[in-house]
Amino acid sequence: MKAIRKLSAIMFTDIVGYTTMMGRDESMTIKKVTHHEKVIKQLVTEFEGELIQFYGDGSLSIYPSTTFALKCALKIQETLRSNIIVPLRIGIHIGEILFKDGNIYGEGVNIASRIESLGQAGSVLFSSSVFQTIHNNRLFKTRFLGEVELKNVNRPVMVYALSNDGLTVPEPKDIAGRIKSRDEQQVAKSMNRIDSANDISDTIAEKIPDLSIAVLPFVNMSSDPEQDYFCEGISEEIINTIVQFPDLTVVGRTSSFCFKGINEDLRSVGNTLGVSKILEGSVRKSGNRIRITAQLIEASTGFHLWSNKYDRELDDIFKIQDEISHEIAEQLKLTLEGVHPNPIIRQQTKNVKAYQLYYKGRSLFYKRGTSLFDALKCFKEAIKTDPHYALAYSGLADVYVMLSFHGYLSPDECWKEAIPAGRLAVEYGQGLSETHNTTAVIALLHDRNFEKAKSEFVNALNINPNHVQARAWYSMFCLILSEEKFKEGYEQFSLAIKNDPLSSYAQSCYALMLATNDQFIEAINHAENALKLDPDSLIVRYCLGYCYLWSGSPEKTIEQCEIALKISRQHAWVLHLSALAYLALDQHDKAVQIFEEMDSIHRKQYLPPSNLAIVAAALGKNKYALELAHKAADTVDPYLSFITTLIKDSTALRKIDGFKAIQKRLGE
Template identity: 35%
Template sequence: MRQLAAILFADMTGYTALMQENEQLARTKRQRLKEVLEATIPQFHGKILQYYGDGSLSIFNSAIDSVHAAIEIQQQLQQSPKVDLRIGIHTGDVIIEEEAIYGDGVNLASRIESLAVPGGVFVSEKVFDELRNQEHIQTRELGYFELKNIKQPTRVFAIANNGIVVPGRNEVRGKTAAPINRLAVLPFVNMSADPENEYFSDGITEELLNALTRVDGLQVTSRTSAFAFKGKNDDIRDIAIQLNVDKVLEGSVRKAGNRVRITAQLINAADGFHIWSETYDRKLDDIFEVQDEISAIITNKLKENLSFSQKTVPAIKSSIKNITAYTHYLKGLHFKNKLTPGDTRKAIECFKQAIALEPGYAEAHAMVAQCYCQLGTQGQMIPHTAFEIGHQYADKALELDDTIAEGHVAKAMTYLYYDWKWQAAYDSLQKAIELNPGAVVAYDLLGFYYITKGQKAQAVKVLEEAEQIDPLSPIIIRSLGMTYIFAERFDDGIGQAEKLLEMNPEMRSAIELKAWCIGLKGDWQTALEYFKEFHRLTNHPLKGMMGLGHAYARLGKIDKAMECIHKLEQRELDEPDSVIDGDFASIYLALGNLDKTFYYLNLCIDKRLGPVAYFIEYPPYRVVKADPRFSALKHRMGISTEAFPSK
C-alpha cells in the first residue's frame, strides 16, 4: 500500500558503549525509551512500525502530529534516567507491506536522523513547510547538507522548543560533506554620495557574478538569491546557511566623477575569516580591468579545491569601449530586474541608449530582445509586434557574439512563446546552459518546454535544480510551485506559495498560486477567498478575474462567474493591446461550456499567445483533452499527438 506519511526515526546514542560499561543501566534506558515511545506515539495518532537495535521507525498521517510527538518524547527523556535520543522526521511517499516500509522518504528520514544530535529533533524542509504557521513549534534553520546517497543537498531545520537541544551548524557539519567551492557574490554597497549610482554598484556585482559563473568547478549562487540580502545586515554565516555556500564575496563601490574605488573581500563562511581583501582606485575607463582582476584573484584563492586544470578564470568579455554605454546598460539591468511591465519598458529605453552609443553591444541587444519577449508573453503587447522585434534583436545579439548565454535565452523565448519551434527552443536553452550553468532563466524556460511536451516529471526535476542554484528567487520558487500543480502535487505547490508569502505576505502571484493549489485539492470555497484577495491586490476593478470566475463557476455561482466574464469583456474594450483570451477559456471551462472554451483557446493560437501551449496542461483541462477537437489545437501549435497523454 502506497501512502503519504510523516516518517519519524528515533535512535538511542551511546547504547553499545554503555552496554560494555554498565549492561543493567543500558537495558534500563532502552526499556524506558520503549515505554515512552509506546505511550507517546499513539497519543499523537502515530504508529510504531519497527524496532531495530536501539532505534525505531514510526509513521504519522500528519507532520505536525509527528513533531509534537517528538517534542514530547525528548522532553520526557530529559528526566532521570536520561536517555540520549536522536530524532529525524521527513514526509514523503512510502510503500507499506505488512510490517515493512520502503521508499525514498524513508531513506531521507533515516539520513536526517543520523545527522541529528542527542536530545535534538531535526526535520526536512517538507516538514518545516507544514510547521510555518504553528505558533507553538519553534524552529531554527541549519542550512543545506550533503547526505549519503541523496542526490540533491538537503535543507535541514532543528526544532527549538524548550528542552530540545539545538546545535550550531559546526556541531553538525562534521557528520556530512560541507559545501565546497560554492560562492555567493553579495550586492556591492553603493558608497557614492549620489544614491542614483546604485545601479552602478549593482552592475559591478552582476558582472563579477557572471564572470565567476563561467569558472569550471565553482558553483555560484544566482543573482536573485544573492540580491535578496541587499541592504540587510545579516550575519555572513546565516547568509551562507540560507544560500548553501562556503565562501562569500562582498564589497563596496564609490564612484565620483571619472574615478571609482572598489573594495572587495572574500570571506570564509564557517568562521567569518577574511581570506583576502583589496581596494582599487582607478579611472572609470579601467572598470573592466578591475572586474577581470578581482575575478582572477578569487579564482586563484580557491584554486586548491577547484577541479579544472588551467586554474584561470575566463576574462570578463565585453564588446564595448564606451563607459557611457556601459552605464546605460547597467541602468537597464536595474529596471529589468524589477520585473514589472512599466520597468521593463524603462529597461528597453536604457538598453537602446547603450546600443545607440555602441552598435556592437551584444549583451544590450540580447536584453532588448528578452524585454520585448516578456511584454509579449504577459499580454502587455500584441504578441506579433513584440516577438517580431524580439527576433530582430536576438538575431543581432547572436551575430555580434554567440558565446553569451543571454542571446541564446532570448532566441529560445521567441521559439517557445511565439514560433512554437520546440526543438529549436530546446537546442537554444541547452546552449545557454552550456555557456552559463548559472543562467536560471534558461532552466525556467526549459521547465516550460517540458510541460508543453507533457513531460511533467522532467519539468519538476529541472525547476528543482534551478531552485538549488537560486534558492531565494521568487520567479523560480513560483515556477516550481506551478510545475508541482501540473504534476498534481498540490501540497508541494502550497509549500512553494508559503515560501513566497514569507518573503512578502501580499505577493499577488503567491496568493494566486496558493488559491489554485487549494482549489484543485477540492476546496474551492477557501480558494475563492484567496482569489478575492488576489483581485483586491491588483488594485483594478477589471483585473484578477480569471481565478475568481473559475472558482465561482466551480461553486455553482453562475451569475458571479458571468459577472467576471463581463468585466473581462469590458477590459478588452478598454485595453485593446492586451490579450486575455486565456482568461475567458478558463472561466468557460469551469462553467462546462466546452464550445466557448475551444473558441477562446483557438483565439489564443490565432494571436500567438505562447503560454496557451503551457496552460492547457493544467489539471482542469483534462476534460478538454478528452474532446476530439483537442488534437487540432495541438496540431496548430506543432505539438505531436503523443506528447499529451490523456490520462
Template identity: 30%
Template sequence: MVDERVERRVAVIMATDIVGYSRLMEADETSTLDAVKRLQASILSPNIAARGGRIVKLMGDGSLVVFSSAVEAVDCAISLQEELVSDQKDVVLDDRILFRIGINLADVVIEGDDLLGDGVNVAARLEASAEPGGICIADIVHRQLGAKCRLDFRDGGEIALKNIVRPVHVWHWGHAPMAGPSTSSPAARTSIAILPFENSSGAPDQDFFSDGITEDIIGGLARFRSLSVIAASSSFSFRGKAVGLREIGIKLGVTYLVEGSVRRSGERIRITAQLVEATSGKHLWSEHYDRSVTDIFAVQDEVTKMIVSTLVGQIESADVRQALRKPTTSLAAYEFYLRGLVHMRSYGADDNHQAHMMFGAALERDPQFALAHAYLALSMIALHGYANAPRDILDAALALARKAVLLDEGESGCERLLGLIHTNRREFDLAERHYRRAYQLNPNDANTLVQMGGLLARRGKIEEAMRWIDEGFRLNPFPPPWYSATLGNALYILGRYGEAAAALNELPNPGPFTCARLVACYAQAGDAAATDEAKARLLRLCPDFSTEDFINRGLLLERPEQRELFRQGLLKAGLPE
C-alpha cells in the first residue's frame, strides 16, 4: 500500500459560498448552473491562480481555497467581490449571484487533495458570518494586512461561531453591496462609528475626559444589538487626520457617524454631539449639554446616557425614512421590521393589522430574526385588545416572545417585550423579572425604564415606579405617546389627578379605556365641566359602558386599593356601576 501524502503547515484558508443557492436552483436550475460555471471559469479560478492560491474543493455552491499569504488571499477576495458586482449589475435583483467569503489563518493538515483541521472549520464559519457580497476575516488575518488594506475592514468584535469553543475576533469588509430581498437578514445591522470627541478646551490634560465620553458612548450604543458599532480602536485611528466624513464612512463601512466636542471653562463644561449620514454628509441631529463639573464623572455618565438614548431614536427614525424611500420590491427582512415599527407606534385604525403583517413578512425572509418574533407577539395581542385578548392569542404571543429570547439571549428588546407579554397576561412576577433582565442587558433603553416603572406602579411600588419613569423621560425627552399613558396611570395612583389628566391628554385618538381614565381624573380633581365633557365623549365611544367592566377588563392593577381608587373616580362622575 502506498501511503497518502500528509503535510501539516500554517496556511491561509478561504471559504466561499453562494448566497441563496437553493432558492436560485429551485427557481431555475439550468440557468443557475450555467451562470455558476461561467463565473467559476471567468472570475473565480483566474483570480485565485493569479495570487498563488490553490482550489482544494470546488462545490456547486462554493469553494475551499488555500493560500500561502494572507495579503494575497484578502486581495483575491476583494477582487472576486468587485468583479462579481460588475458582472451581475444588469441581472434582476432576485436572480443575482452573490458570494460570502470567509478567510482564516491557521495550522492545517493537507492530506492528499484534502484540507483538514479546526482552522478550516473556522474559515467556513467566518464565511457564514459574512454579509451577502461581503468578506469576513479573522483578526489574525487582519493583522497581516498593510495599513491601507486594514482600513477597508470594520471591526466586528468577538463573535461565537457554531461548534467552535472560543469566540473569534472578526473584521468585515466595508464595501459589501446591499443585499436583495431574498438574501438580506438582520445580521446586516445599522452600522455606526463614533469619532473621538474633540477636546476644545485647549488643555491637553482634558483629553482623558473627551476620550472617556467617546468610549462610553461606544459602549452604550453597543448594548443595542440592532446596531453594529465600530470599535474605538478603529474610529480613533482617524484622529488628527485630514480625512472627510464621507471617506471615513466608506473606510469604516458605516451608515452613520457621530462627532462632537468637549469644552471646559472654569467650573462649567459644554459637550456637543451630532449625528451625520456618512454618504451624504447630511446632519440629522445635533445637541449640546451644559453642566457643572462638580462631579466630572457623574456628568460624563449622565451626558453619555442622554446622547446614547437620543441617538438610538434618531438612528431608528433615519432608518425608517430610508427604508420607506425604497421600492417595495427591494425590501428585506430588516426593512419589513422597520415598517412594522412605524405602524406599531402609530394610532390609525389599521395600524396594528399592518404591523402584524410587516413583522410576519420579516420572519418569512428570516425565521431567525429574534426582534421580529418579539414584535409579532406584541402586534398579535394589540390586534386583539392586549390583556383582553383570547387565551389562545395570549398563549401564542407568549410562545413567540419566548422564542425571541431563545434566539437572541443578549437582546434587551426581546426580554423587554417578553416582560410586556407577561404583564398583559397578569403574570406580574415574571414580567418584573424579565424587565430587570432587560435593564441589566441595556440600562440605556428608555423604553425598558418606562415600562418597568409602569409595572411597578401597577404592583403598588409607586415611589420606585416614578424613579424609573422619570429616568426614562429624562433619557428620551421626545418620547412616543404611550409614555404618557404610563405616566398618567402612575400619577393617578399617586393622587396627582390634574397632572394625570394632562399626561393622558397627550395621547392621540384616545379609546374608551383612556377616556374612562380621564373621566376619573377630572372627577377626582373636582373639575365638573371637564368631567362632563370627558364623560360625554366616553359614552359616545361606548354607550353601554359599565364601571365594573372597566375595572375588570381595562385595568392591569395588582392591588385592590388601586382598583378601588379608579372605581371611586368613575362613580363620582356618575357613570353606571
C-alpha cells in the first residue's frame, strides 16, 4: 500500500493507574476497560475520526480537524464519568503524519503521546498548534499550563488544558516532575535519572531490538512498605531467569528499578530503556496467600501481548517466578536450544522471610556508603532464618568486603567473616552469578590470584551478563589495571552501560578508567552523566572529583569532595582526594590539616593505611608512607590492590624508592 501524508489531529487516550487497578479488583477493571473500548469505538466514528489502534488500556485515533477531536474528547470524558467511571487522560496534537498499512508515523504522533502522559484522570491536554485553531471557539474553555520540553522533542511545546465543566485541570506544579520545564529548578530524583538517560543514551527507536525487554519492579499492593523488598525480589528473580536466553536483550536491574513508583507512559519507558517489550505487575500478600498479576506489553503501542493472574499459597512464590519467566519465553518464541533445555532454576530459600530479608539487604547494599551497615544486619538475619541460604551468604561476604574497601571496617574484621561466608555461598549455591562474583572479589583483593578472579568474573557474566559489578571489576582490575588492556576494558564498560543504561555505577567506574588513561574529555562526560543519574552517590562524587583533579580543575574537585563528605561520614577516599586537590591549588596548609585529621583517625580508630599513605607520599613523608604501605600489605587492606599500578592518586607513592618491595610482596 502506498504511503500517504496528511495533516491530522492526533489523539491518545490512556486509563490512569491500570496496573494498580488490576491488582486491586481485576473483575471491575475488565469492566472499565470493556466500557472504555465501547465508548471509544462509538464516539471516534461519531466525530468523523478514524481509530488507528486500540491497545487494551488506551487508544490512538486521528481526526480531520481539531474541533472534531476536542468535541470527541469532551464527549468521551463526559461519558466515562457516569455509570461505569473510567479514569482516563487524553492528549491531542495536530501535525503531518505518514499513513501506511493501517499505521501512522511522524513527530506529531510522539508529541501527542507525550502530552497525554502529562495528564491526570479526567483531563484533556493539547498543544499550542491545537490552541491556535480553536481559541476563538466558545465551545471550549482553556487554560495555559506552561511551556515545556518534552522527551525526544527538539523544541519547547506550549501545553494547554480544556477547562470545561467536569474536566480535571492539572496544576503546573503537579506535572513538573514528569517534564523538563524551563522554570523548574528541581524535579523528583527518579525522574531526573530517567530524563538524564534520554540525554545519555544513543538509542533511537529504529535501533531497538525486537527481542528486548525490561522488567519493571512489581507494585506492592499491601499497606506494609516492607513488602516492597519482597516485590523487588520477584522482579529481580524474573530478570535473573530470562537473562539466560541468548537471543533476548534484558535491561539490568538498576535501570528498570528507576521507574519504581513513577506513573510513566510505557512508550516513554520503552524508548528510554531501548526495549520493545515491558513486563509489569503487582503483588498482594495477605496472610499465607499471595496474588500476583503480570502483563507483557508491547512498549511502542501499549498493546498487551499476554497477561495472567496467580492466586497461590505464599510458599509457591518461587514456582510462580519460574512460570512467569517460561510464559514470557513462550510468548516471545524463545528457546535455549544449544544452551540449556530450559532456564536454570536459581537455587533459592524456601523461607519467605529469609527471601525478603535478602532482597532488602541487596537494595541497601546497592546504595553503598553507611547503608552497608544496614545491609549487613539484613544478611545476618536472613542466614539466621535459613542457615543454608546461598544468596544470603554471598551478600554477607560482599558487604564485609565493601565495608573494608570503603574504609569502614578493618581488614581483620572483614576477612574473618567474608572468607567463610564466601565458601558457604559456593557450597550452597554453585550455579549462581552472585556466588561466582563473590569468589572473584575475594580472589582478587585477598588472595591476589588474578587468574582465578578473572575466571570467576567470566563465570558470573556467563550466567548473568547484566551483573554490573562483575563486568565493571573484570574490566577495571583484570583488563585495565593489571594488564593495561584499555581497549578491551572500555568495550566491557560500553557493554555494561548498554545492558544497564541508567547505572551510575557503570558510568562512574568507566569515567575513572578513562581518566586514568588521560582521556579526560570523555571521562568527564561519563562522570557528569553519572552525577545526573545519581547525585547522592558517594562513588559518583569521588569519580567526578578524580576526573576534575587530574584534568587540571582541582577547584572543582574540592566542590565535589565537600558534598561527598556530607554524604559519607569522613570517607577515606574523599579525604585523600581533598588533600591532593589542595596541594594542586598550592594550599599546603589545608592538605597538612587533612593529613593530620586522617592520621588521628588511623591511630585511634580505623582508617585504611593505603589512603593515608597516598597523602603522606604527596606531602613528601616518604618513610611514613612506606611504613603505611607495608602495614596495608600486612593486613591485606583491600584498597591496596586498587592503587599499586595505574591509579593517579597514588603516583607519588609509587615513585618512592622502596615501593617496588611492596609490589613484589603482592606478586606484581
